Amino acid sequence: MPVTRILTCVKFxxxxxxxxxxxxxxxxxxxxxxxxLSELDEYAVEQALQLRDALPGSTVSVLTVGPExxxxxxxxxxxxxxxxxxxxxxxxxxxxxxxxxxxxLTAAALTVPDVVVVLCGMSxxxxxxxxxxxxxxxGLGWPLLSLAATLTVTEAGLRxxxxxxxxxxxxxxxxxxxxxxxxxxGEARYPTFKDVMAAKKKxxxxxxxxxxxxxxxxxxxxxxxxxxxxxxxxxxxxxGRVVVDHEGSxxxxxxxxxxxx
Amino acid sequence: MSDIVIIGAGVIGVATAHALTARGITDITIxxxxxxxxxxxxxxxxxxxxxxxxxxxxxxxxxxLEFFENAEAELGQDIGFEQVGYLVGVGPENVEPFRAxxxxxxxxxxxxxxxxxxxxxxMWPTAYLDDFATFCFEPRGGYGDGYAxxxxxxTSLKAKGVTIRQGAKVTEIVVDxxxxxxxxxxxxxxxxxxxxxxxxxxxxxxxxxxxxITLPIQPIWVQEVLIDPAxxxxxxxxxxxxxxxQYVHLRGGEMLFGNSSGEGAMTPIDDPDVYPSRATxxxxxxxxxxxMHRFPGIExxxxxxxxxxxxxxxxxxxxxxxxxxxxxxxxxxxxxxxGFKIAPALGRLxxxxxxDGDTTLPHVVASEFRLSRYDDGEPLVSPFVYHGxxxxx
Numbered sequence: 001m002p003v004t005r006i007l008t009c010v011k012f013x014x015x016x017x018x019x020x021x022x023x024x025x026x027x028x029x030x031x032x033x034x035x036x037l038s039e040l041d042e043y044a045v046e047q048a049l050q051l052r053d054a055l056p057g058s059t060v061s062v063l064t065v066g067p068e069x070x071x072x073x074x075x076x077x078x079x080x081x082x083x084x085x086x087x088x089x090x091x092x093x094x095x096x097x098x099x100x101x102x103x104x105l106t107a108a109a110l111t112v113p114d115v116v117v118v119l120c121g122m123s124x125x126x127x128x129x130x131x132x133x134x135x136x137x138x139g140l141g142w143p144l145l146s147l148a149a150t151l152t153v154t155e156a157g158l159r160x161x162x163x164x165x166x167x168x169x170x171x172x173x174x175x176x177x178x179x180x181x182x183x184x185x186g187e188a189r190y191p192t193f194k195d196v197m198a199a200k201k202k203x204x205x206x207x208x209x210x211x212x213x214x215x216x217x218x219x220x221x222x223x224x225x226x227x228x229x230x231x232x233x234x235x236x237x238x239x240g241r242v243v244v245d246h247e248g249s250x251x252x253x254x255x256x257x258x259x260x261x
Numbered sequence: 262m263s264d265i266v267i268i269g270a271g272v273i274g275v276a277t278a279h280a281l282t283a284r285g286i287t288d289i290t291i292x293x294x295x296x297x298x299x300x301x302x303x304x305x306x307x308x309x310x311x312x313x314x315x316x317x318x319x320x321x322x323x324x325x326l327e328f329f330e331n332a333e334a335e336l337g338q339d340i341g342f343e344q345v346g347y348l349v350g351v352g353p354e355n356v357e358p359f360r361a362x363x364x365x366x367x368x369x370x371x372x373x374x375x376x377x378x379x380x381x382x383x384m385w386p387t388a389y390l391d392d393f394a395t396f397c398f399e400p401r402g403g404y405g406d407g408y409a410x411x412x413x414x415x416t417s418l419k420a421k422g423v424t425i426r427q428g429a430k431v432t433e434i435v436v437d438x439x440x441x442x443x444x445x446x447x448x449x450x451x452x453x454x455x456x457x458x459x460x461x462x463x464x465x466x467x468x469x470x471x472x473x474i475t476l477p478i479q480p481i482w483v484q485e486v487l488i489d490p491a492x493x494x495x496x497x498x499x500x501x502x503x504x505x506x507q508y509v510h511l512r513g514g515e516m517l518f519g520n521s522s523g524e525g526a527m528t529p530i531d532d533p534d535v536y537p538s539r540a541t542x543x544x545x546x547x548x549x550x551x552x553m554h555r556f557p558g559i560e561x562x563x564x565x566x567x568x569x570x571x572x573x574x575x576x577x578x579x580x581x582x583x584x585x586x587x588x589x590x591x592x593x594x595x596x597x598x599x600g601f602k603i604a605p606a607l608g609r610l611x612x613x614x615x616x617d618g619d620t621t622l623p624h625v626v627a628s629e630f631r632l633s634r635y636d637d638g639e640p641l642v643s644p645f646v647y648h649g650x651x652x653x654x
Contacts, residue, residue: 017538034537075542079564190489190563196549239428 004058007109008048008119009136010041010077012070013126020126026228027095028126030069037073040121042188045077047151047181048119049189054153059083061112065093065104071204078199079191086112090208092216097226098132100219105132106139107212117158120180122147133180143173149184264288265615266444266454268431268468269461271302272407272601273593275414276608277458278423284612287422290452291415292444294430294464298411301462304570305407305601306485306519308499308508310347310399311371313599314362314643318579320369320624321603321610326401328605329410338413340405345510346498347402348381350393354648355503362645363397369624373399385497387490387558392504404499404510407601434459434468434590441589456589456615463533463573465594474585477635478595480533481574484540486548488516489565490556503647505551515565518548533571540567572598577640582610582630584618591615592632 014020014028015036021029037045048060062077064070065088074085088104096104109115118140123130137144145151148160149168157174163184191199209216217223243250243257265281267274270293278289293299309329313319328335329342351359366373376398378390384398415425433445434457443453459465463480470476499510506521530536540548545564552562575581575595580603583592593611600607606622613620613627620627629641 015538019535031537033541034539036539072542079542079545190565193549193553193562193564196546196564197553200546 003114004055004116005112005114006048006051006055006058006060006117006119007112007115008041008044008060008062008077008082009105009132010045010062010064010073010121011038011124011126012036012064012066012073013038013124016125022231025095026231030067035069035072037076038121038125040123040125040183041073041077042080042121043181043183043185044119044121045080045082046188047148047179047185049081050186051117051119051151051153058116061086061115063088063105063108063112065089065101065108067094074204075199078202078204079196080189081191081195082202084202085204086207087204088207088212090216092209092220095221095224096219097224098127098129098135099225100223102132102135102139103218104209104212104214105136107214108207109136109140111207111212116175118142118176118178120178122180122182133178137178140176140178143177145171145173145177145179148179148181151179151181151185264454265290265456265458266452267291267458267460268444269293269300269459269464270297270411270415270425270427271300271460271462272298272305272411272414272604273462273596273607273611274458274460275411275418276604277460277593277611278418278608279414279605280609280612281615282418282421282423283609284616289418290424290426290454291418292426292429292431292446292452294428296427297415297425298408300464301570301572301596301600302407302411304568306508306510306517307341307405307407307601308347308402308501308510309342309405309602310402310499310501311366312347312349312362312373312397312399312501314358314365314645315579315629315641316365316369317625317629317641318599318603319366319371320622321606322599323369323371324606324609324622324625325603329405330401332410332413336413336417338416339409340413341409342403342405343496344401344403345496346384347399347501348384348396348498349501350381350390350396350504351647352392352504353394356394358645358647359395359397362643365645371399372401373397385500387494387556388500389555389557398498402499404512405601410601410604431461431468434472436472436587436590439587441587454589456591458591458593458611458615460593460611462594462596463571465573465592469585469590469592472585472587472590474592474632476581476592476594476632477576478573478581479575480530480571482528482530482536482569483519483572483598484544484567484569485517485519486540486545486567487565488518488548488552489514489563490516490559491561491563492559494559502555503649505555506649507548507551507555509552509555516552516562518552520544520547520551527574530571533573536569536571538569540569572596572600574598576635577642579641580607580630581632582607582614582627583632584614585632
């Protein structure tokens with residue numbers, strides 16, 4: 001059985017539970033402590049691990065693009081059970097727009113040998129654009145199975161179910177293919193102790209633009225066609241209204257409040 | 262005007278108010294920038310024990326234990342106290358100070374006894390115990406729920422006529438010469454008061470610094486790791502493991518692990534509001550290594566989640582419960598991680614100091630907690646020093 005790779009793209013994002021900090025150039029701060037594997041990407045890692053069981057001879061690789069500390073996202077995926085990881089890091093990549101990021105990921109997916117499936121989460125939890133899987137499929141020239149709630153192996157390739165307000169669509173594609181999975185695809189597993197310890201010995205391969213054959217001018221701020229012009233924080237929510245009860249007086253007040261809504 | 266304003270509706274603030282009401286004083290306003298128990302209280306691991314080397318602190322813990330045991334009857338509400346017992350294990354290097362501390366604790370009335378490996382193996386059959394020299398067991402210990410306790414006390418206080426204002430951030434303590442007259446809130450409102458207690462944890466520091474009062478309180482970021490044992494472990498006692506320097510207890514079927522010293526245990530931070538809400542990979546790996554060593558009988562444990570919080574630590578790892586150079590201004594802060602388990606009695610100590618300048622709590626020397634002890638070169642430290650442990654015993 002030939003070795004095949006399931007490549008899962010993940011992102012190192014600020015913890016959604018913490019206060020987000022923006023730099024003067026409108027980039028989002030990603031401190032080593034306080035950032036994490038995007039929760040939506042955990043679903044993709046989970047589906048990759050399940051797919052590995054369904055595809056004999058396959059292995060799961062995880063890939064991210066980012067600064068050195070982005071290794072934190074890869075380590076978490078390795079703890080969950082991924083076999084190996086790739087970190088593409090290069091100063092020239094900083095401030096890339098989604099096209100720049102996709103350029104790098106496309107090159108990486110073609111550089112890592114034997115990739116038959118690229119798995120992605122449905123969106124990042126910081127940028128929240130949700131367009132990357134489609135652009136990546138376009139870049140690779142591979143079919144896209146987007147927003148999968150279920151993922152199964154068929155004779156010819158992969159089958160997904162996509163559920164929306166209308167109903168459920170069953171969609172199939174041949175391999176190689178790009179798949180994005182939703183947060184309805186199944187809870188991500190807890191890492192076992194054995195996997196946590198094993199992850200310490202797993203390899204994280206570092207790649208730069210030269211290794212991928214990508215010119216610095218193709219990525220980063222110089223190539224960015226999308227620019228964040230301004231960031232305005234939402235105003236603080238006004239404090240809640242407290243209704244004080246005096247022997248049942250609050251009932252009318254509550255009814256009036258609810259009626260007004 | 263309230264006679265008394267307490268800044269901070271954490272477990273220390275509400276316990277102080279509770280003690281004041283027990284002495285017939287109800288003209289109290291508690292102010293919190295957020296809500297009851299929203300600071301350190303809500304994040305406490307909630308361990309309840311009396312195993313302290315400092316006599317006054319052990320005595321506070323014992324008096325607090327009596328409160329925890331009777332709170333449901335007294336307050337009419339469940340405070341979440343689970344009396345599963347408290348177990349300490351030490352290595353050979355600590356047997357001598359350990360036994361001396363136990364003798365001291367027993368002399369104060371603490372129910373604690375040295376037990377052997379067999380008894381511990383029956384309590385924690387999944388644990389590896391060969392690297393411990395000896396153990397002690399407090400049957401009355403266990404763990405509680407800081408948030409539930411603060412809420413229950415707050416509810417009881419309101420029924421007694423105490424005012425609790427949430428979302429009321431104090432920005433300034435107002436003084437007239439060397440006498441406190443009230444506090445100013447973020448919206449400019451002044452709440453007048455004859456007595457003001459600062460019980461705001463690490464956030465106390467900037468409240469009193471404009472008055473020239475320096476609180477030697479360092480915010481420390483603490484990380485905890487929750488583990489799913491994937492099997493039912495029953496209700497074993499809280500386990501303080503002084504060999505691996507960790508504590509563990511079961512909560513809702515999950516095991517909560519904390520590092521009591523060493524890497525990943527205590528990280529000083531600048532701002533008590535700015536710290537990551539999840540543990541680092543390094544801490545997770547460290548906890549997993551320690552847990553695998555200590556609990557080989559748990560076949561396939563999994564990492565569930567992590568939690569972090571901040572504790573307000575003083576140079577001697579003991580609280581500041583003190584008058585100040587300003588008449589009517591008092592401090593109850595710098596709990597150093599002990600806050601929850603000693604809060605009920607510490608509230609009483611604060612109330613006693615406010616009203617009498619001293620306390621009638623048995624075996625508690627009020628002056629040992631004074632702020633000036635650091636300048637006086639009289640830090641509050643245990644005479645029973647454990648090797649390799651932080652000064653929290």
